[in-house]
Amino acid sequence: MAVSGLLFIGFVLGHMYGNLKAFAGEESFNEYAHHLRELGTPMLPYEGFLWIMRVGLIAAVIVHIACAVALWSRAAKARPVKYAVKKNRGSSISSRTMRWGGLTLLLFIVWHLLNFTIVKINPSNGDTGGENPYALVVDTFDTWWMTIIYLVAMVALGLHLHHGTFSSLQTLGLTNSATSRARARAAGWVVAIVVAGGFSLVPLSVLVGIIEK
Amino acid sequence: MAAGTHYLPGLTPTNEPSVQKSDDAAGFYELGEKLVDDKAPTGPIEERWTTRKFENRLVNPANRRKLDIIIVGTGLAGGAAAATLGEAGYNVKSFCYQDSPRRAHSIAAQGGINAAKNYKEDGDSTYRLFYDTVKGGDYRSRESNVYRLASESANIIDQCVAQGVPFARDYGGLLDNRSFGGVQVSRTFYARGQTGQQLLLGAYQAMERQVAAGTVEAFTRHEMLELIVVDGKARGIVARDMVTGDIETHLADVVVLASGGYGNVFYLSTNAMGSNVTAAWRAHRKGAYMANPCYTQIHPTCIPVTGAHQSKLTLMSESLRNDGRIWVPKRVEDCEKDPRQIAEDDRDYFLERIYPSFGNLVPRDIASRAAKYMCDEGRGVGPEIEELQPDGTTKKVRRGVYLDFKDAIERLGKHGVEEKYDNLLDMYERITGENPYEVPMRIYPAVHYVMGGLWVNYELQSNIEGLFVTGEANFSDHGANRLGASALMQGLADGYFVLPNTIREYLADGPFEKVDENDPAVVEALTSVKERVAKFLSIQGTRSVESYHKELGAIMWEYCGMERTEEGLKLAIQKIRDLRADFWTNVKVLGASDNINQDLEKAGRVADFLELGELMCIDALNRRESCGGHFRAESQTEDGEALRHDDEFAYVAAWEWGGDSNDGGQPVLHKEDLIYTAIEMKQRSYK
């Protein structure tokens, strides 16, 4: 779980960085999108790198979900009778919402892939399969409710990363002192704010007109 | 030298056997024959244990797995013995009333464990530890036993370190130790204020390892309710499964009682709620002698009682007396005041005043009694408590004296005090809700440990063959008073090193013929327990078990506590008899016997305390001298100091059960003379 989670952290950091290309304009962004497909050629075939990434991510998703299901079911079996009253004292919202937050993210990712990768649904006009990624981004986030969906998803992602970053370091046994634990907690904050904040910049900028066609 | 000489050939005794002239307890007991420990060793003191270990026979490893040992109790003595005997390959069955062996009350010991390692090169030695222990016990212990204890002390530390006990260490990574309880050498090893916990967890883990190995079977939530004696030999126990209520017989070749002390006879003590005398008392009723039952240690630095609701008392390490100053107001009318408003001149630092050379560091019993006197005079502090008076009426008394860190804070700074005592001061604040850095703490003595217990010979075997008794449950090593940090030492010495070497002499006669479940003695024991349980549930009177325990405790504390008088003890005996008679007709125990029933468990324990309490009073009445933790008002110097009578009482009082006094029974006293060859008796003085 920790290893697949760290893989996702690396991925979302890279993905977020790529998205910021939107600020450099249509040409630059589309060039980046195209470049991703050509990365590693001619050593790799066209989209080869992308497929390696995709296969890796799909495998990580499977592992991550399998672990989550196993933990969830163990937890359910470990406490079949619930407390009538239960307070939370040492946990954060993020640590308590990992499971529902993870499910939310899963649903979001399905939509996100339909939106930008597989079907390329343009929510502003219902078109599919467009070949201009930049235009698709702008059209999507010009739709106010799409922006809200994405922003909500980023809140979920931020929460997931906030605990997930710390938790993965703890699970890997890297937080054996109060100091290293505090650092891991700080890392959780940094990753959460940078990733969720970075991702949110594009939709917000589209909505307020900083990024436009 | 009739009793002494025959087992000490070639040695010169330093004292004569005593001849008792007084007979305060006349009419309450019968005098039996003198008792001689026929297993007492001979030869120079430093060779006695080594020789004995060699002379005791070995048990063939192939025979060991055919020998069954029952051990009752899983504290330091019981846990260590279970682990060691399991390692040796015997079949061990271990019993405890708690839900896990790790919870035995040894866990609560704070200060440390003594060992004659002489790591500080400050003149310590086995002989000095032996000497201090015999002297601290006011010359009422057996010298051979104590010397053995001192000589095994160093091995205990080695063993515990190997098990992973995290003792305090210095910067070089070697073991640290400190001086403790007024001793002038540093020989107390410690793990912050939780030494007992760490030592017990070491023994517990060693025992659990044997459980995994299959040599030890652990019966938790099981309480021993009867001893099975077949043909004069202890061959098993009857125990109640406290979860299912099943009353079971467990048979074995030998029974070890490591069931701890009986301080809870006083109701309020520093013992655990479940600590009880039942295992030992059932053995006593089957013939095992109870020795020196009146020897009780009262610890001066406990948190005082706050009201009638109090269920137990909490000890604070007496190391607090190193820096705290003890006082009460000079005037009775100041006792209600906020202590910070009482001027320096109006404070009576009574220990410093009466004992100028030792001051606040006088021994436990002296500090305790002095505090009691101050409160009796009406100069106690803290809340007023309703208290039973000698004439049977009740009176409101403040039971507490101040332990003040003001000067220490000025001298060491608040930070300095925090470093040394923080965990203790925190604990005080948690319990009382008062901040000891601002308001002086209040302390009062409380029952802490009993030196008395079942009589055992040098081999730790009681007068019932096949019944061994270890740790606080036996009487053997502390005499009339125990030194600080010596209880842990004795428990572990008995469990790891002494019992395993003495029990093999007994077991070498095995394998023994198995006892049949249908043997009349087994059936009788089982039936008697079942009848007793049924009896508790059938009385259906009007008073709770708890209320009887509280009343017994009040009687014991008033008349058989820090100061004992002939008049008071006689009154107490009568009161206890009346209370016991009432208990058996008027106690109210609800619920059933076939599942957890904590009132039923308690009823059995209180019933036994009601018999023990009487014997303690008779023992205290008979011993018209003051020694160690036993102070008879009739035996004191002109200055009010304890006065021993070696010519009359240098003996172990071993009492034989003679039937319930309410049915006309009387205990029988057997005296075992204490003869010293390696040490000379001296009166102590702390002025």
Added chain:
Amino acid sequence: MKLTLKIWRQENPTATGAIHTYELDGVSKDMSFLEMLDLLNEQLVTSGEEPVAFDSDCREGICGMCSLMINGEAHGPEVTTTCQLHMRSFNDGDTITIEPWRAEPFPVLKDLVVDRSAFDRIIQAGGYISANTGSAPEANSVPAPRDKAMRAFNVATCIGCGACVAACPNGSASLFMGAKITHLGELPQGQPERWSRVVDMVGQHDHEGFGGCTNIGECASACPKEIPLDVISQLNKDLRTALKNGH
């Protein structure tokens, strides 16, 4: 003080339990929480109702026998054991809900009493150092670095009460296990069995039916002995090393 107590009552392990409500008057601020329950029981006995069963022994915060989920917090609102929790932490008129530890490996035996023998079995699986009596070398022949010895001591203060399990949303005993693994793993004497210990203890833990750790942290904040969360990290690290080395 006057209180309303809502207490879980259950006749035996197989019976269905329910929360019963009791009114209790005459509670003093100086009482410990358990003395307050003693008072209730005294009152119940008088009225002919069977007293509430609950565990306690030393009543000075060290034996680990007492438990109780008090208003949804293990050992109640302070950082201490139930036996050292005092009624001054509550107010006149309060309603207090008292439940047993809830976990499948801690079955309820009666009312508020649970069976924690699963902890003993985890220790049996490897929570010890194998050192037969008599085999020990001279204590000072193996120095132990002071900082490591201090860390070992700090986590060895675990009292095995089970509050970590009770508080954990996953019902995991990782803090309990991590404390023992860290204690023994920090000492030179604990090295020979270090890797097998962690594998065996974790195996037993999972076998007992405790949940998996997701590093939420409720355990450490419920721990009356303030065992820090880093023992779980240590547990994970040792487990990783052990598995890598083929244990």
